[in-house]
Amino acid sequence: MPATVTLSPDQFAQTLADSGLRNTPQREVIYSILLKKRDHPTADEVYARVKAELPTISLATVYNCLEALVNCNLVRAVNFEREPTRYCPNLHPHAHFHDETAGSTHDIDLPPGLLDQVRAILPPGYDALSIEISFRGRTAPEAATR
Numbered sequence: 182m183p184a185t186v187t188l189s190p191d192q193f194a195q196t197l198a199d200s201g202l203r204n205t206p207q208r209e210v211i212y213s214i215l216l217k218k219r220d221h222p223t224a225d226e227v228y229a230r231v232k233a234e235l236p237t238i239s240l241a242t243v244y245n246c247l248e249a250l251v252n253c254n255l256v257r258a259v260n261f262e263r264e265p266t267r268y269c270p271n272l273h274p275h276a277h278f279h280d281e282t283a284g285s286t287h288d289i290d291l292p293p294g295l296l297d298q299v300r301a302i303l304p305p306g307y308d309a310l311s312i313e314i315s316f317r318g319r320t321a322p323e324a325a326t327r
């Protein structure tokens with residue numbers, strides 16, 4: 182399993198507060214749903230899962246909560262061309278591999294120092310706030326269960 186970093190409930194509430202956001206039951210449930218099954222669900226998939234716990238929640242609220250979690254860096258929005266945004270709660274620096282055949286997205290650990298090496302290719306004066314590394318392709322059946 183790739184390395185992951187997660188937060189305690191107190192740290193979760195504090196991170197929201199640091200961004201000027203309140204902790205709400207909806208935000209908490211949506212975050213826990215992202216942690217429970219780390220398959221990079223889309224907003225629609227999160228909505229389907231959250232309804233089991235909060236039957237009256239609307240899709241708009243789900244989008245709103247996901248946006249709040251992304252804005253305070255608790256969750257990463259992952260985008261692949263022509264695909265709906267997916268959501269990832271893994272705060273450890275990592276790349277994504279999108280299997281175009283299966284439609285699945287996998288976390289890929291990065292070797293230490295790789296992001297510094299990538300950053301070093303930038304010309305002087307180019308200051309990257311973030312670096313995203315993503316792969317698109319296919320995974321062999323035995324690799325996809327990792």
Ligand SMILES: [Zn+2]
Pocket residue numbers: 221269270271275276277287288
């Ligand atoms: Zn991820």
